[in-house]
Amino acid sequence: MKQVLIVFLGGGTGSVARYLLSKWMNNPISGLPYGTFLANVLGSFLIGIILGYFYKTNTISQNTTLLLATGFCGGFTTFSTFVYESHVLLKNSDFLNFGIYALASIILGFAAVFLGMWLTKTI
Template identity: 55%
Template sequence: MKNILLVFLGGGLGSIFRYLISKFLNSTDLNIPWGTFAVNIIGSFLIGLFIGSAIKHNNLGTPLYILLATGFCGGFTTFSTFSFENQALFKSGDFLNFIIYAFGSLFLGIIAAAIGLYCSKLT
């Protein structure tokens, strides 16, 4: 029950931060949803950092790991919104922004996670 509450708390906080960032960055007139893009890249970096640190210190499954990696990052990032926004760009015929957003998010997300893992080795 404790772990469920930690996921609930972390997920709630992550969702609040995602909402605030998306509200601010998605309010621009540009076609690419920069808020979703930003939270997914930041979240990829953070989960790399949290998992790398947990592995380094043998803390996988601890309350802090569950709160931050599972809860916060799970609530902060959003694959469902990313998927919906991509299909909307594709459906509207905005193929250039679809390609930039879809492949840019995937490529930079993987790079950000790798950088997070690398940074966790430095601590």
């Protein structure tokens, strides 16, 4: 039960952080979801650093990993919002921005995880 509470606290914090970032950065004029995009890339980078450091040093407790990686990063990043916003772009026939948003999110998300893990190996 303690671990469920830890994930809950991290997930809630991550969700609030994503909400605030989206409110600040999403562009109501163009409809481009910059906040969600940044949350997904930044969250991917953070999980790469957290898990990379954990695997390298074995000094982060399981509870800390649950709080930061599973909870915070899981709540901060959002695949469902990414898919919904992609759907809106397609529905509005905004194929160029859909392609840019979808490809950039996937490519930069992967790159951010790998970069985070690589940085923990070199530090």
